Amino acid sequence: MGLSSRTAVAIHALTLLARWGDKSLNSAEIADSLESNPVLVRRILGSLRDAGLVWSTEGRGGGWSLARDPREITLFDAYTAVEAGPILSRHPHPPSATCEVGRNIQGLLEVEFRDAERAMEERLGRTTIADLRRQVLDRERELGLSR
Template identity: 80%
Template structure:
């Protein structure tokens, strides 16, 4: 949802968008959208203005906002969950599984962070506009 909202803000960067406009595209609730936008604001990715014509805008250029930055702004903690409580030391699986999975999960999370760090909101917008130009007129 955060990446969707950021991409909308990039697409219509000539004006601010309201949380209701973004929520409509997300088929979601404006209250939930405002919560997500608040997290993006706290991360320095968006800002809001009040009053007539107010709404939300990008705080940085779309080429400066990676998918990882958006993800990190709205998600807390590790991507892959670990054991909620320590397994049994009496079991050979229990004694070893946490350390083994920690290595696997850490490498997987690092790979995801690196991959999301290579794609920007500008990249997504460029792809969306290309798709719209090439395919949408034939389907309308």
């Protein structure tokens, strides 16, 4: 079983909002970029709002905007806004205490998983939404597609 796609959707939405700067985007516009459902996008945006990463205005001309400068939003911020619990799943129930592997595996995996999660946190914490925006625009220029 893989990790959820909520983080990828959140990072995509944040990068899209950063790309358009001061222009608010509604959930349908963001969903179009994701080729996704606006209801799913609104759920993700709600979590990002609760984390203080985006804000919204209602009514005509309303929509979603970044609540912070994109240089201040890391990929790890997006991850923690939309994911709950540890990155790597632990045993759903205690393994057999009568088995030598069962007796020891949880403690051994806990160390490995914790180290892996720290490494991911550190790596995602180094990249900001502004970094991704710059990379998107650079790639578009390279392809001759920039607007």
